[in-house]
Amino acid sequence: MAGHGSNVHSAELASRPGRDGLMSALARWTFISVSLAFLAALLFAPLATVFVTAFGKGLGPYFASFSDSDTAAAIKLTLITAAIVVPLNTIFGLAASWAIAKFDFKGKSFLITLIDLPIAVSPVISGLVYVLMFGLQGWFGAWLQDHNISIIFALPGIVLATLFVTFPYVARELIPLMEQLGNDEEEAAITLGAGGWMTFFRVTLPKIRWGLVYGVILCNARAMGEFGAVSVVSGHIRGLTNTMPLHIEILYNEYAFVSAFAVASLLTLLAVATLVIKTLVEWRTGYRRRR
């Protein structure tokens, strides 16, 4: 419906008296071609390079690169990390956006700022803080070593760093949505006799489901693709603590171009799939992003 409105708006703009038909057409095409040229140079060309290099020596070497045990381990680790991080951040995002949209409390704006913090902070710093806390020289390092718990250079460290980096995505998607949709439907449900859980699952969750799906997709994409923070805490142990992005870097540095780009193509496919799902979601509901 909003699309309909914008059509009307541009038609109205074009019919505005005093506008030269030829000049405005020229301006329009100039803008469109400049944008397209930028996209081609900066987005499509690199993407194409990934696939061209990956398949450069034929299908055989492409699939062979996945049979390498280290590569398989990296893919597995990435999937495990995402499987832990995404549900946790979904729950956190729901809780935080619910609290922010439905209640007034002291420190609310502070909480909103905190949620945005991981976006503002460089990913390397995000990783470094965990090293400073849980590393051997860190605050809890000695204690952790005494109790034989390893966090840094192990799965827990990777999960923690990824969790930190991706936690704004669901919350930031849901907060404006919940604020916009208001509280009336929930209040109606309560006066009709529904309890808290029932109101949440039957009214609130369906109301925000597409915003939630969108937030989860973004969160997942970032969780799988994160490099900087994970790089600091992982220790790059082949077959043990290398995630896909780290593994790609190692392969590349070893001049194993086909393998590097084959793994990279997997990540790229993930991004493409994310975009496809996102478009589907938007097409399915006419839900448009406001930011």
Added chain:
Amino acid sequence: MSITLDQVTKRYQGSPVVNDVSLNVRDGEFYVLLGPSGSGKSTLLRSIAGLTGVDHGRISLHGRDVTHVSARDRGVGLVFQNYALFRHMSVADNIEFALRVRRMKAADRRERRKELLRLVALEGMDDRLPTQLSGGQQQRVAVARALAHKPEVLLLDEPFGALDAKIREELRRTIRQVQRELGITTVLVTHDQEEAFALADRIGVMNLGRLLESDKPDELYARPATRFVATFLGAANLLLARQTSEGIRFGTTPVNARAVERVETGREHEVVAVLRPEEVELAPTREQLQAGYLAQGQVEEIVFTGAIERMRVRLQSGAEEAQLAGPAGESGAALIEVTRTQPEQRAFPLSPGQPVFIGVRRIHVLPTPLSSFSAFAADEADAKKLSQHQLLAGLASGMKTRVSVRVDTTLDIIRAPGTKPDLAGVAVIAAGPDSARHVQVLLQRGAGEVLVLPEAIVAPKRILIHWVDETPRRATLAVSASLLRHVPAEAVYVGILPEGTSEAARPQGVRTLLDARSEAQASHGLEMRTELRVGEAVEELAGQLAESPEQLLILGVSNVEVLTERFSRLLTASPGWPILVVYRTT
């Protein structure tokens, strides 16, 4: 009684948004809460539904105290202004929601749904989504949904607010019909008086968090007790008049309207009269007037609106001073609003500029004891400044009355008693070291009420009410009730027993207290809290006032000497509090 509210108060950031509201809604009654936005009517409705908790007071539904019962378990049906339908559910699922919650069988649910859709005239719409319906249809679904679980009470929060005029009228009829058919007790909140008149068995008018008046629509229109109701329900000209033993007098003219009601006999005093535009008669000569003569005037402006003609007529010949506020709220223009029907227009066609004789068919005198204010000071500048004091200006604009400026250098001179009273309305003076003496002088000159205003401007949040003896009780309550309608503050009556009162005499004191409360409620519609103290009156009052600067004291006295001897300490305190002295000897 279906719904009983007892002294319900809801505060938001310290100030009351719902202020001591008590109300009974009968079984099967259609009750409309009417008020401007921000008057607290929606908050009150939400607290009946249980969506908002109250800070004070009790709420009962059908005799069951539900003050602390959650909204979920109150069993009321609530309809929101913006429908609040579950947008992802079909009409059928929306309506069946409450039944699903109650685990009703599918077949029974379907039957109930069909019944409800018939009731709101939406048969066959079961499978639509809310977005596929028009606003009017969505609100019908919302009504059906709210009625599904057979609630004992139906609450509607501005249900027609988002609809255009024609749909509004149609839906209004449906809701009235549904309400009659089911006999369900209904409370509707609106700011639209036409809607209130069309629907209500009884209307309650709210302003500043208080329920001002509650009555049948025709009674409220004909005999409002407050200026707010008089001007909010329909159009009204407010006029200042003098009530004398012979009747009502405007300026120099005694008015002989047939339907002037007598309110209070006794001493001559200023009153506020309500003159509805349709109760004014215009004629070319005084002899041709069939109603009582008010004044001469001149037609200022005429607007033709179809069925009736609206005009403004300027008052002349001695009655100019009478006009307080026209229906548009502007004051001091000496213009009154008149409406005439087609037959009246044909009998006496008028054009702007034409001189006319003005008659009044019916005048209603408001029972308020606060008519106008006069700001007294020794020089012009001080008097002007006092008349613009924020608290006073706020009161005057809320009461739609005027503040006249009176320069008087003789406030210090106590005259011999027996001088003819020359004061009208409330006398206002600035607080200072001499204010006790000034109050004494003004009271002896015939003032019934004196307001002492400290320079510091603080909006009172609490109003203390106390009378020294029983003589001024009625008047003090009437003044308090009138004042409290225009101030968003809480009222507390402070009863004080003398020091050394025996245990045996205390129940007597409590009874006096409760009597005061029920009298305030019964005869003035004023809800107040009560507190009982033991000790010296001035000490106790000073102690209470010391708690916060945001207070105002209304003090009833019957003896000037008692006032100056015992209470001068409060009157001259610095920085002090606003104090309204009410003086009655009989």
